[in-house]
Every structure is written in C-alpha cells, then in structure tokens.
Amino acid sequence: MKKQTNSLSRQMPRMTRQRQVILEELGKVKSHPTADEIYRKVRRRLPRISLGTVYRNLEILSDCGSISKLDLAGRQRRFDGDLTPHYHVRCVQCERVEDVRAEPHTELEKSLTDATGYRIIGHRLEFIGICPRCQKRSHATGRRAAACG
Amino acid sequence: MKKQTNSLSRQMPRMTRQRQVILEELGKVKSHPTADEIYRKVRRRLPRISLGTVYRNLEILSDCGSISKLDLAGRQRRFDGDLTPHYHVRCVQCERVEDVRAEPHTELEKSLTDATGYRIIGHRLEFIGICPRCQKRSHATGRRAAACG
DNA sequence: GGCACTATCAGGAATAATTCTTATTATGAA
DNA sequence: TTCATAATAAGAATTATTCCTGATAGTGCC
Incomplete structure (x- = not known):
C-alpha cells in the first residue's frame, strides 16, 4: 500500500475558510492554475495560508468531486473548477492552458480494446499550439516545432 | 532568456561510448522508459555512468532528432527510440505506457484555430486504460475510475 | 460555558525528478 | 605531443509535491 487509499470520492468534510477561499478563487478563473498560482491568489485574502494547505485542500476538493485535478503533460499539476x-489547448511558448469546447470523441476508443488488449476507460486529448498573445509577440522569432507525444 | 537556446535540432556532436550505449538500449525496448529506467539498463554495461550523463545525453539525442522526448501526463518524462x-495508452494501475498504432487524426485539429485563436501545431492523444496484466491481477479489487483531462 | 475529540492548520522537513556546477578526463586537430 | 574543446562523474541545487509535527479551532455533549 504505497499511498493513502482514498481512491474514489469521499464525503465533503468540514468547509473551512481556507477551503472556501481556494474553491472561490478557482471558480473565478477560466484558466487552469497550478497549485502555486492558486496559492498566490489565495494568499491575497488569507496571508497566513501555507502552500501545504493549498495542496491538501486541492486534493480533498478533488477527492470529493468539487474540482478536478488535471493530468496534463508538463511538469506541474493543474486544477480546474469546471467539471464538465x-x-x-496548451501554448508551447507561455505554457498557458485553455479549454476547448467540443463533444468528446468517444469513437476514438472504439477499436482499441481489440488492438491493444487494454480495457480502455478514457482518453486525454490535448492540442498544442501558439496562443494569440504569443503569436503577436513573436513574429519573426520562430521558436519550437510541433510535438505529438 | 530562461533556458539554453537549443530550441530546434542541433548537429549531432561527437558520439561517445555513453551516448552510443544509451541509444542502443533505447533502441532495444518497445517500451517508453523513464530516464531512471534507462540509467539502470545502461549501468549494466557502463557501471560508472552517472544519472546526470543519462539525462544530458537523452536531451542531446532528442535535440538532434535521434530519439523523441515524450510529453505525456504523469510525473516522469519518458523517452522513445521510435520516431514514427x-x-x-497508459495503464492507470502500473503506469506502463505502450504504443497505439493508428493513423494520426489530424482532422481533429481542423476547426480549432477558429474556435480558439490558437495556431494549432499538433495534438497529443493518450488513452487511459488497464493493461492485460493488471486486468488479470485485480479482478474484484476495483480501483480507480476514468480520467479525461 | 467547559471539556474532550477530532479535523485542520502553519511551518518546515522530506522526497522525487530533474537540472546545474565543478573539477577532471577524453578526443581530435594542428 | 600539445592544445582547445566537449563530455564525463559526482554531487549540489532546484522545483514540485508530499509528509510530519505541534498548535489551534470547530463540534457535540455535559
């Protein structure tokens, strides 16, 4: 048993001020902030909060289904208040992550069980590109090329 | 300028013994090993090699296009000798990563530029599932549910 | 209110993956 | 061989995250 075993959703426990503020701040943004970004936002309202508390509460909120913990490429975990x-899409230059509204392409999963032997339970589709802001900033700068992991 | 600026491919520099062995070991496997897994393999042939050397050479080999550095979900970076x-697919239980042979669904990228304003340069599609081995191991154990980041 | 019980907290130490630094060694050209 | 340069091993530093500890605060019961 390597981890604590709260695999699936738990009951929402006591709603503390810290928890409340984290949830509110996450609800305010359309972006998908990292724990550290949330920490910086929350600290404006609760200057004594610690980063550990932010991590713990993001974990708890995610476990009880109030937010979702994204498992995207990139070094840092990101969190999302939008549960739909x-x-x-991720910008290769500034690392910004934004939503793509599109109906899930579940048909992609169809033939895979046969092809791989895996029991497929989902998929993750992430687009890579350059955001409008960075397109403007770097006209002739010409940075990196595509990726297709 | 936050990083060294070897953005795009560089010339393949001197092929050292260490570099050679790393490349060979990566070519031998069909899996997508982490730097540490490669380190353990390579160390059987070059017991004095250091993990730093493995990281540095994986970076170099990836920069000059000999291997590819995968940018998948999950904490650890993975490398792939297969350039096609x-x-x-990733197994949620054992974290194994395997290939899915399928023609790239470039049609997914079509309408996105209009919808998002991003200049789309690629996409990353990762399936999540349970590998045959883990399916056997855990019949009634019933672990985690889907993810769709 | 006072008390026990527990969850949560802040702060900081610990861990894991990766990158960077430094002194040393190998390589190849002149 | 000599020299300049590139690459190495070892370990320190960095970054993101998790864990630990003692203090604090909320809750129900008297």
Whole structure:
C-alpha cells in the first residue's frame, strides 16, 4: 500500500475558510492554475495560508468531486473548477492552458480494446499550439516545432 | 532568456561510448522508459555512468532528432527510440505506457484555430486504460475510475 | 460555558525528478 | 605531443509535491 487509499470520492468534510477561499478563487478563473498560482491568489485574502494547505485542500476538493485535478503533460499539476468534460489547448511558448469546447470523441476508443488488449476507460486529448498573445509577440522569432507525444 | 537556446535540432556532436550505449538500449525496448529506467539498463554495461550523463545525453539525442522526448501526463518524462508518429495508452494501475498504432487524426485539429485563436501545431492523444496484466491481477479489487483531462 | 475529540492548520522537513556546477578526463586537430 | 574543446562523474541545487509535527479551532455533549 504505497499511498493513502482514498481512491474514489469521499464525503465533503468540514468547509473551512481556507477551503472556501481556494474553491472561490478557482471558480473565478477560466484558466487552469497550478497549485502555486492558486496559492498566490489565495494568499491575497488569507496571508497566513501555507502552500501545504493549498495542496491538501486541492486534493480533498478533488477527492470529493468539487474540482478536478488535471493530468496534463508538463511538469506541474493543474486544477480546474469546471467539471464538465472538455479538452485543452496548451501554448508551447507561455505554457498557458485553455479549454476547448467540443463533444468528446468517444469513437476514438472504439477499436482499441481489440488492438491493444487494454480495457480502455478514457482518453486525454490535448492540442498544442501558439496562443494569440504569443503569436503577436513573436513574429519573426520562430521558436519550437510541433510535438505529438 | 530562461533556458539554453537549443530550441530546434542541433548537429549531432561527437558520439561517445555513453551516448552510443544509451541509444542502443533505447533502441532495444518497445517500451517508453523513464530516464531512471534507462540509467539502470545502461549501468549494466557502463557501471560508472552517472544519472546526470543519462539525462544530458537523452536531451542531446532528442535535440538532434535521434530519439523523441515524450510529453505525456504523469510525473516522469519518458523517452522513445521510435520516431514514427503514434499515440500511447497508459495503464492507470502500473503506469506502463505502450504504443497505439493508428493513423494520426489530424482532422481533429481542423476547426480549432477558429474556435480558439490558437495556431494549432499538433495534438497529443493518450488513452487511459488497464493493461492485460493488471486486468488479470485485480479482478474484484476495483480501483480507480476514468480520467479525461 | 467547559471539556474532550477530532479535523485542520502553519511551518518546515522530506522526497522525487530533474537540472546545474565543478573539477577532471577524453578526443581530435594542428 | 600539445592544445582547445566537449563530455564525463559526482554531487549540489532546484522545483514540485508530499509528509510530519505541534498548535489551534470547530463540534457535540455535559
């Protein structure tokens, strides 16, 4: 048993001020902030909060289904207050992550069980691109090329 | 300028013994090993090699296009000796990553530029499932549910 | 209100993956 | 061989995250 075993949803426990503020701040943004970004936002209202508390509460809120913990590429975990299923675009230059509204392409999963032997339970589709802001900033700068992991 | 600026491919520099062995070991496997897994393999042939050397050379080999650095979900970076474009399946239980042979669904990218304002340069499609081995191991154990980041 | 019980907190230490630094060694050209 | 340069091993530093500890605060019961 390597981890604590709260695999699936738990009851929402006591709603503390810290928890409340984290939830509110996450609800305010359309972006998909990292724990650290949330920490910085929340600290404006609760200057004594610690980063550990932010991590713990994001974990708890995610476990009880109030927010979702994104499992995207990239070093840092990101969190999302929007629980409806959707895809994401990531800007290769500034690392910004935004939503893509599109109906899930469940048909992609169809033939895979046969092809791979895996029991397929989902998929993750992430687009890679350059956001409008970065397109403007770097006209001739010409950065990196595509990725298709 | 936050990083060294070897953005796009560089010339393949001197092929050292260490570099050679790393490349060979990566070519031998069909899996997508982490730097540490490669380190353990390579160390059987070059016991004095350091993990830093493995990281540095994986970076170099990836920069000059000899291997590809995968940008998948999950904490650890993975590397792939197979340069042909393909998708991946990840087992939620054992974290194994395997190939999915399928023609790239470039049609997914079509309408996105209009919808998002991003200049789309690629996409990443990752399937999530339970590998045959883990399916056997855990019949009634019933672990985690789907993810769709 | 006072008390026990527990969840949560802040702060900081611990861990894991990766990158960087430094002194040393190998390589190849002149 | 000599020299300049590139690459190495080892370990320190960094980054993101998790864990630990002692203090604090909320809750129900008297």
